[in-house]
Amino acid sequence: MGDRYRNSTTDAKGLNVYIQGQGFPILALHGHPGSGRSLSVFTNHLSKRCKTFAPDLRGYGKSRFNSNFNMADHLTDLEALLDRFEIEKCLVLGWSLGGILAMELALSLPERVTGLVLVATAARPRGSHPPITLQDNLYTGVAALLNYLKPSWQWNIETFAKRSLFRYLIQQHTPTAYEYIAQEAVPAYLKTSPAATRALYSAIQAGYNRLQDLEQIKCPSLVLAGDQDRHITADSSLETAQHLQNCQWQFYPNTAHLFPWEVPQQVLSDIDRWLEEHPQVIGS
Template sequence: METDDGIRLWTARTGDGEPVVFCHGGPGLWDMMADVAASPSGAATVCRWDQRGCGRSPRQGPYSVARTMADLDAVLAHFGWDRVALLGHSWGAQLALRYTLAHPERVTKLVYVSGTGIDDDSTWHAAYQRNLRDALGGRLPRWEALRDRDRTAEEDREYCVLQWSADFADRERALEHAEAMADPWFDVNFECNAALNRERSPGLRDQCETLKVPTLIVDGTADIRPRWAVDSLERALPVVSRVQLMAGHLPWVEDPTGFHAAVSGFLAST
């Protein structure tokens, strides 16, 4: 599909029913939620897309939250959808929330998966860094060595796989799960990541307190991003439910049954 400024974005559409648009994590990564899309596709039309500059979409900016929200608007327009449900993971959860706050009339339901809440990053990022290092364990020295030098393309992939291995509760299978995230591999857009992470979003709490769109928060209790960072979002939203699973940052990988039951049940509810 093509955006209003002429950038072509990769999209995939499956299933039949009410539309659900996925927003992948990152920023700077690509859609890794094919397995998630397979579950509700019997009762929903699922749209996945690679955000601007990411994955199978071309490396063209500009990169900003406002521009990414405009691209999401273009995805809806491309498929002719006036109203959709949104499912966002990690950074994509923040994107889906921001879009819902800006356009509540266009969103029927919001599924907020493994996001980091509405407080400033400074309130939780130090705890995240400690948890990351603890979770890496014996892989920490190699991760630090790769982090602190100019990397080859192959080392970029190794660095990311090592970091992603910390995102799983099952330490014995963590590296296996992280390798699966990197297959296929499309290269991380670190420029996009830096640009979007520099942006701040003050005033979200007041907006959340008046949001009437039904919201489901799903997170893993073993996510290395502190789950208490999401508590303020849960308290602020007037129409919200929350499901916490025994999993890490990608709960559909480690508890697929619990994840799909929570999301499918929420999307099917009236």
């Protein structure tokens, strides 16, 4: 998981953006909590053929913003980012919250979005997460700290992680998954602002639902889901896929919300195959 990022920002008001590669632009949007670096599993691979732009969304990572804002402000920021880098057309990949923003971009700027890769997300997101206990929080804190200090330590995985909230985020407790959690999830969590959390939960409480608008999206789409995802269920991802006109659907058995870190090679292979079947989405 080598870090080949080039950090690029042009002014104090712009989002912090990690840029890799050359060629047709791919805009990669992270989830909550997250940052542009959280998408390295995708950008390290896709930047071999395209130019990837992975911003820290407002209130995340290095894009510091402590005042209250709403979800629509993310779209304003992203349109400004496209203008800043003179991106006329791009493929948009979004994971979780990033997938919701990807669909919103396709609805608001259809002439600029050539295709969508939607990862663990839904236009009417539904979860099946059990109630969180004090022990869940305690074990998660211990597991995260120990894994940050000593990634993929098997004793920690067996003793704490499998009894923590990690058991709902991943199903395959592999060294690779825990390396990603240590290197990308924990730092992103620590740099997620309360304002970003408030903006997301306000949208959820308002009953976010864009299913009926998805028929307006004409570009090719690929929807990927983990079959044991408790944060955004596979059923809600499938429902989204069924409302998109030009869509392929793929789910991964025995995986959860962080499935790209559980089965990265399988996910990347499926994205590659889709790109080969729809070369127009990357300008080919």
